Amino acid sequence: MINKSVLILAGLASGPVLGGVISGFDRILTARFQSRIGPPLLQPFYDVIKLLGKEKVVVNVWQAFCVNAYLTAASIATALFFLRSDLLLILFIQAVGAVFLVVGAFSSTSPYSQAGAHRELLQMLCYEPLLILISVGIYFQTGSFKIESVDAMNQPLLLKLPFLFVVLSFVLTIKLRKSPFDLSTSHHAHQELVKGLLTDYSGPLLALTEIAHWYETVLLLGFCSLFWTTNPIGALLLVGITYLGEIWIDNVSARMNWRWMLGYGWGMGMALSLVNLVWLYAR
Amino acid sequence: MQALTSILILLPFMAAVCCFLAESGRFRSYIVLATGGILIASSLLLIFYVPFAFSPQAVFGLNVHESVQIPDFLLMALILYYGFRHRSLAVIIPTAIQIVLMIWFEGFMIEDPVVQAFYGDNLSLILVLIISIVGSIICFQAIPYMKTHEAHRHLSESRQPRFFGIMLFFLGAMNGLVLSNDTTVIHFFFEATTLCSFLLIGHDGDETAVRNSVRALWMNSLGGLAFTVALMMIYRNLGSIDMQQIIQTPPGAGLSFLALALLCLAAFTKSAQFPMQSWLTGAMVAPTPVSALLHSSTMVKVGVYLALRLAPAMQGSFLSHCIAVFGAFSFLAAAGLAVGQSNGKKVLAYSTISNLGLIFACVGLDTPESITAAILLIIFHAVTKAMLFLCVGTIEQHIDSRDIEDMRGLYSKMPLTALITVMGVVMMIMPPFGLLLGKWMAMEAAAVNIFVIFLMAVGSALTAMYWARWAGTLMSDPFAGKFTLEKQPVLTWAALLSLCAGAGLLSITVPWLYAKLFTSSMTLNYTPPYSLHDGVLENAYGVFAALPLCLIAVLGFLQSILSVRWATKARISTPYLSGIQTAEPRVFTGPMNQRVQAEAGNYYLSNIFGERTLTVWINLAAGVLLILIIGSTL
Numbered sequence: 001m002i003n004k005s006v007l008i009l010a011g012l013a014s015g016p017v018l019g020g021v022i023s024g025f026d027r028i029l030t031a032r033f034q035s036r037i038g039p040p041l042l043q044p045f046y047d048v049i050k051l052l053g054k055e056k057v058v059v060n061v062w063q064a065f066c067v068n069a070y071l072t073a074a075s076i077a078t079a080l081f082f083l084r085s086d087l088l089l090i091l092f093i094q095a096v097g098a099v100f101l102v103v104g105a106f107s108s109t110s111p112y113s114q115a116g117a118h119r120e121l122l123q124m125l126c127y128e129p130l131l132i133l134i135s136v137g138i139y140f141q142t143g144s145f146k147i148e149s150v151d152a153m154n155q156p157l158l159l160k161l162p163f164l165f166v167v168l169s170f171v172l173t174i175k176l177r178k179s180p181f182d183l184s185t186s187h188h189a190h191q192e193l194v195k196g197l198l199t200d201y202s203g204p205l206l207a208l209t210e211i212a213h214w215y216e217t218v219l220l221l222g223f224c225s226l227f228w229t230t231n232p233i234g235a236l237l238l239v240g241i242t243y244l245g246e247i248w249i250d251n252v253s254a255r256m257n258w259r260w261m262l263g264y265g266w267g268m269g270m271a272l273s274l275v276n277l278v279w280l281y282a283r
Numbered sequence: 284m285q286a287l288t289s290i291l292i293l294l295p296f297m298a299a300v301c302c303f304l305a306e307s308g309r310f311r312s313y314i315v316l317a318t319g320g321i322l323i324a325s326s327l328l329l330i331f332y333v334p335f336a337f338s339p340q341a342v343f344g345l346n347v348h349e350s351v352q353i354p355d356f357l358l359m360a361l362i363l364y365y366g367f368r369h370r371s372l373a374v375i376i377p378t379a380i381q382i383v384l385m386i387w388f389e390g391f392m393i394e395d396p397v398v399q400a401f402y403g404d405n406l407s408l409i410l411v412l413i414i415s416i417v418g419s420i421i422c423f424q425a426i427p428y429m430k431t432h433e434a435h436r437h438l439s440e441s442r443q444p445r446f447f448g449i450m451l452f453f454l455g456a457m458n459g460l461v462l463s464n465d466t467t468v469i470h471f472f473f474e475a476t477t478l479c480s481f482l483l484i485g486h487d488g489d490e491t492a493v494r495n496s497v498r499a500l501w502m503n504s505l506g507g508l509a510f511t512v513a514l515m516m517i518y519r520n521l522g523s524i525d526m527q528q529i530i531q532t533p534p535g536a537g538l539s540f541l542a543l544a545l546l547c548l549a550a551f552t553k554s555a556q557f558p559m560q561s562w563l564t565g566a567m568v569a570p571t572p573v574s575a576l577l578h579s580s581t582m583v584k585v586g587v588y589l590a591l592r593l594a595p596a597m598q599g600s601f602l603s604h605c606i607a608v609f610g611a612f613s614f615l616a617a618a619g620l621a622v623g624q625s626n627g628k629k630v631l632a633y634s635t636i637s638n639l640g641l642i643f644a645c646v647g648l649d650t651p652e653s654i655t656a657a658i659l660l661i662i663f664h665a666v667t668k669a670m671l672f673l674c675v676g677t678i679e680q681h682i683d684s685r686d687i688e689d690m691r692g693l694y695s696k697m698p699l700t701a702l703i704t705v706m707g708v709v710m711m712i713m714p715p716f717g718l719l720l721g722k723w724m725a726m727e728a729a730a731v732n733i734f735v736i737f738l739m740a741v742g743s744a745l746t747a748m749y750w751a752r753w754a755g756t757l758m759s760d761p762f763a764g765k766f767t768l769e770k771q772p773v774l775t776w777a778a779l780l781s782l783c784a785g786a787g788l789l790s791i792t793v794p795w796l797y798a799k800l801f802t803s804s805m806t807l808n809y810t811p812p813y814s815l816h817d818g819v820l821e822n823a824y825g826v827f828a829a830l831p832l833c834l835i836a837v838l839g840f841l842q843s844i845l846s847v848r849w850a851t852k853a854r855i856s857t858p859y860l861s862g863i864q865t866a867e868p869r870v871f872t873g874p875m876n877q878r879v880q881a882e883a884g885n886y887y888l889s890n891i892f893g894e895r896t897l898t899v900w901i902n903l904a905a906g907v908l909l910i911l912i913i914g915s916t917l
Contacts, residue, residue: 056853059868061764062694064850065843072839086826088723089714096713099751106755107762109692109869110858114883117755121748122886128747129740136730136740144824145727199859270737277733 004083011082012075019214020044022221026247033251048210054203059108066104067205067212073097074215081222084147087135091128094219097212098124101197108200116196120184122258126265127171131223133273134171137164138226140280150226156234158227163276165227167269169242174265175220177213178250183258191255284332285339288401288462290325291411294318295455303448308441312426315447319419322454326415333408334804336464336527338400347400348465348524352389355471359385362478362504369493373501377508384511389467392518398525402464405800409658410461410588413665417580417782418454424673424778425450425572427771431680432570436487446486450576453479457581461588466514466524473510473585476553477503480582483573484566495565502562506552513545530596530807540602540916546593547606548909554586554639556613557905563636567628571676574628578635579669587639587661590646591654595807598649604732605912607647611735612908613640615742616901621749623892625885627675627685630749631668634711637746638664638718644735645725651812652822655801656724659793663717666789667710670782674704677775687753688884692760697769701757703779707786708754712747715832716790727825752885761858761868764851793829794818 024041031038058064073096080090098120105117135145141160142149150157158165174181185196193199201209221239228234256264298318305311339347359382366374403411429443456479460472477500485496514524520538523529532538555563563583567574577583590606597603617637624630638660645657677700678693679685694701710716714723722743729735789796794815802811813820818830857864860881862871873879890896 056850057856058850058853059856059858060758060760060762061847061850061853062758062762064846064853068843068846069839072842076835076839085828088726089826089828089832092714092719092723095747099712099747099754102751103755103758106752107758107760108858109759109761109881109883110860111881111883112859112861114759114885118752118886121751125744125748128744132726132740132743133737136736139727139730139824145730146824146826149824194859194861202856266741274733274737281733 007082007084008079011079014082014218015075015078015215016211019211019218020048022217022243023214026243029244029247030251033247044210044214048207051207051210052204056204057202058205059110059200062107063104063201063205066100066107067201067208069100070097070104071208071212071215073100074212074219078215078219078222081147081219084151087138087145087147088132090219091131091135094216095124095128097216101209101212104201105197105199110200112194112196112199116184116193116199119193119258120197122262123174123181123184126262126269127174130167130171130265130269130273133270133277134161134164134168134223137161137273137276137280140277147226151229153229156228156230158238160280161227161276163272165224167272168224168227169245170265170269172220172224172242173246173249174261175216176246178246180249180253180256181261182250182255183261186255284329284335285337287325287329287332288403289339290321291329291415291458292455292462294321294325295451295453295458299448299452299455302451303444305444308430308443311444311447315422315426315451318451319422322415322419322458326411329403329408329411332403334402334404336399336402338398347468348396348398351465351468351471355467355474356382356385358471358474358478362474362481362500365481365497365500366504369497369500371497371501374497374504377501377504381504381508381511384508384515385470388511388515388518392515393467393524396465396524398465398523399527400465400468401462402527403462405803405805406588406591406658407461409662409800410584411458413580413584413662414454414457414461416785417665417669418457418576420778420781421572421575421580421669421673422447422450422454423774424575424676425570427774428572428676428680429570435680442486442488446483446570449479449482449486450572453483453576453581457585460585464526466517466526466529469526470507470510470514473549473553474507476582476585477507480566480577483577484569486569486573489568492568495562495568498565499562502552502559506549506559509545509552510549513542513549516542516545526592527807530593532596534596534598534600538596540597540600541913543593543597544602544913544916547590547602547912550586550589550593551609551643551909552586553589554583554643555636556586556609556640556643557616557636558902558909560617560636564629564632567632571628571672571679574631575669575672575676578631578672579665583635583639584661584665587642587646587657590643591657591806594646594649594654598808601915602912603647603649605647605908605915607644607649607729607732607735608738609905609908609912610640610643610645610647611729611738611742612905613637614644615738615745616640616897616905618742618745618749619892620894620897620901622745623887623889623894623897624749625687625887627678627687627690627753628672630687630753631671631675634746634749635664635668637742638668641722641725641739641742644729644739648725648728648732648735650728651810652724653728654806654809655797655812656721656728658801658805659717659724660721662789662796663710663721663786666782666786667707667716667718670779670786671704671707671711673775673778673782674700674707677771677779678704681769687756690753691756693757695760695762695766698766699768699776700771700779703783705754705757706783708750710786710790712750715829715836716786717793720790720793720827720829724825724827756885761855763855764847791830791833794820 023044028038077094105113225235228238363378456475481500617633621633645653820827857868860871862873
């Protein structure tokens, strides 16, 4: 029982702490890629604290509801991940958060929010089946959807599910809002949709969406770490290299449109998943 | 228990006759209310008598089997009459063949059938509860609805006696269908639901209504024909018309798979699976309570009920495998079509087809886990879908449109109805609600089958997309947090709120339901797959934390509601537009000081997901799959 509470607390703390630090690293590395020095490591925390102190302004009071639901869902999904619970359950709860963020954006009539919300829905359409297929691959290998059973493996999953890991890194690019998939909103408010889905979130509510995003980052990187559970250093290396790869892709690619994303994501993602699953099935 | 069964089946018939004869609207309303009340009470009482099997004593020397023969022929003759009246060969031919076959079957093949007339296990009980409770609530809501409906249409003479008569008759026929064990009696009720749906779809009597109702009639007549042929083949194989005896035959031991495949075909027709989906999408021309009834508690549930009943006889067979793939395909295809729709009722219709496909997929997988998922899906789909249909009906009478685009910002016009609709959407796609629990169990059960899980994974993502879009559209308006409740008749509020509360409560009580209904006398060969502890269902490969999730969801909801209170104190601003803000939320000052109106519409991606693009291909694919299913059994 105490053990479980510690895990839940660790999960709940991981978003605001670990997620923020990762975001700080991300910004420094991105700056170095672009020959800039970049902000201090703790800049994301300063930003969020500053936003939290700003005046409360909303377009529609349901925005507050939606943002809170998003944050709650994201934090619960992360806590459940730390509890080593059911993979599909974690994915579904994560999806609840994503849906609420979209509904919140819809509640403003600004065409920027609306178009951003639609694009976010298309992004979800693209990555959700892939995440489920990755879980199915893990089930094929471990015989269970519980993360505990992944921990019990004596061989890294990466060796058995290499293609599914590629698919996961693809999903990661979409979820982390990196180019070429930063369609619905990006880290910089200079795209054609202003800030897309987040346009009408401001002040404290915007800060909460940022924290929720940190939770999601931790959750997805945790998902990556499942592919190397036999050795903590191996897991750290795998996650680190994958994240570096994401930043690199972000900096070398341009934004694509949703048709390309859906066609490429479903085409490549499903083909790779199928190959990997059939390979496991055949053995 | 005999008394309860006869109340559940015969009372609606008698009440239907009274409604039909009643001139006074007030008297008719009382009949509907009283019948509904008694049905609800008796269905709840039935819980204490399950399982049971009995044959009532002969009345006037006729047992149940014999006394249903004449009405069965009358019913088919009536369908034939409507076929002639609407000059539809597609109705006449299958019905005529069916009558000939039935005469041959009843007259020359069956000798002294030894059959248990009624049989009730927890599956029948669940269906009876859904039919009696959800069905009655829909009938209650129909009372104020039909009043407004007829006022809109300026009828010289009210057609409500006919309407309520058929609605109640429908409930009786459904109860009869799920409680009967004699397959010829099931056939009678099967045909009765076909006729009821035909009459209800054509209720308004205009050209489209008639055309669509005839389409429903011919499609379901084909299903009826398949049913009859299957009965005859089964009798040839086993010499039995007793459902329990039939399904006790192990797969491959004497019972031909072709007969089972034909029964499944009949089930697919009733449940409007591709390529027979058009009767259900056409059915939305009827008054909304009819759609609610067809989609949630009656008609389409006949198909999945039959398939669930037959599942033990198909266990492990190739036929069963084919059904799983077919169902999963339907789930995906209907979800795709729903994405392309802006018509609210059509979205609901495709979502029904999609969910039924998912249930068929579970039946086809035929593991205890997937059967559990199927039954949970049936329960929660019935409650939630009834609620959503009633919401759309209420909205339609208010804004004279069923288009999602016209529901933009409905929240500011009809706050409570819009909120209940959003709640319904949430219940369709989100944990901890029962539908998602069912889908989740289905996916974990389907993970062994690469085809099925692929189709389910994509279908599930499409589902989330069209629902989220609708919920978002309803809330889309600048809104400061003060609202005045819209006015609705008491019965409308009662129906909407009771369904909403019911779906919520049922979701919380899933572990209890499981312990109560699934652990004993469920269908044949069903072994409860999950162990239960602290409100968590768990098996070797999954943890379904039903109760804990509900508690967390309640806390999360309360916290989010508090945040709304916080936000009502915030400064309300207008949405960002690309110019100088004005006081009006959708207008900004653009270049040259021009007033610019901003517009936004939803993506329906109709060049990808539109009916025109997809339907042909989906029907073709489904046709091929059906041919495969039938062909595999030859």
